[in-house]
Amino acid sequence: MTILRSVEDLQALYGVPGEASLIKVRPALLPEYRRMIEASPFLALATVGPAGLVCSPRGDADCVVRIADERTLLLPDWRGNNRIDSLINIVRDPRVALMFMVPGSNNVIRVNGTAEVCIDEALLNSFEMDGRHPRSVVVVTIGEVYFQCARAVMRADLWNPARAVAAQGLPTPGDMLKSAKEDFDGSSYDREWSERAKKTMW
Numbered sequence: 001m002t003i004l005r006s007v008e009d010l011q012a013l014y015g016v017p018g019e020a021s022l023i024k025v026r027p028a029l030l031p032e033y034r035r036m037i038e039a040s041p042f043l044a045l046a047t048v049g050p051a052g053l054v055c056s057p058r059g060d061a062d063c064v065v066r067i068a069d070e071r072t073l074l075l076p077d078w079r080g081n082n083r084i085d086s087l088i089n090i091v092r093d094p095r096v097a098l099m100f101m102v103p104g105s106n107n108v109i110r111v112n113g114t115a116e117v118c119i120d121e122a123l124l125n126s127f128e129m130d131g132r133h134p135r136s137v138v139v140v141t142i143g144e145v146y147f148q149c150a151r152a153v154m155r156a157d158l159w160n161p162a163r164a165v166a167a168q169g170l171p172t173p174g175d176m177l178k179s180a181k182e183d184f185d186g187s188s189y190d191r192e193w194s195e196r197a198k199k200t201m202w
Contacts, residue, residue: 025144027145033145037063039102039105041103043099045058046096047096050093065140072140074123076138077134078201087136090115095113096115097111106154108147111140111144115140118139173193
């Protein structure tokens with residue numbers, strides 16, 4: 001197995017990026033980038049810390065973030081499993097990367113920057129949903145933002161309904177938990193999930 005271990009070797013193999021790959025990278029939101037983000041209900045949040053890397057899915061009923069200005073995004077931290085891996089990383093190392101996806105679009109928006117975890121009461125209250133509020137808001141300062149070309153999503157044929165995998169053919173969360181811990185009651189976990197989700201979505 002031949003392994004490349006230097007930037008120079010990689011550049012020799014892949015060549016020089018085209019003009020479009022370079023000029024699309026901006027230090028702040030262009031109006032078109034803003035429109036894409038405003039249409040996105042889902043993103044992947046990547047963080048780094050002393051214990052390693054974390055990539056976490058984030059979703060919302062509407063736009064997954066609030067755009068405060070051309071260089072600031074506000075990401076409410078809604079209920080989850082309380083592991084808070086991403087937040088732990090952010091308070092130790094502020095570097096973050098976000099990838100926004102828009103259902104039906106083959107293009108994604110990528111943001112690299114820094115983040116802080118904010119618990120200002122007025123800000124938390126401004127995100128009220130069904131009478132509940134996020135426990136914190138991740139405030140992202142954009143370092144660079146750009147769109148990713150569509151090839152990966154096109155190759156995956158991601159939005160084609162005919163490619164959807166039937167849930168019945170996949171392991172359930174209960175199956176996976178039981179696989180991790182043999183005496184875990186996976187059946188009860190799966191059976192109770194719907195009601196638990198209704199009470200803890202926001």
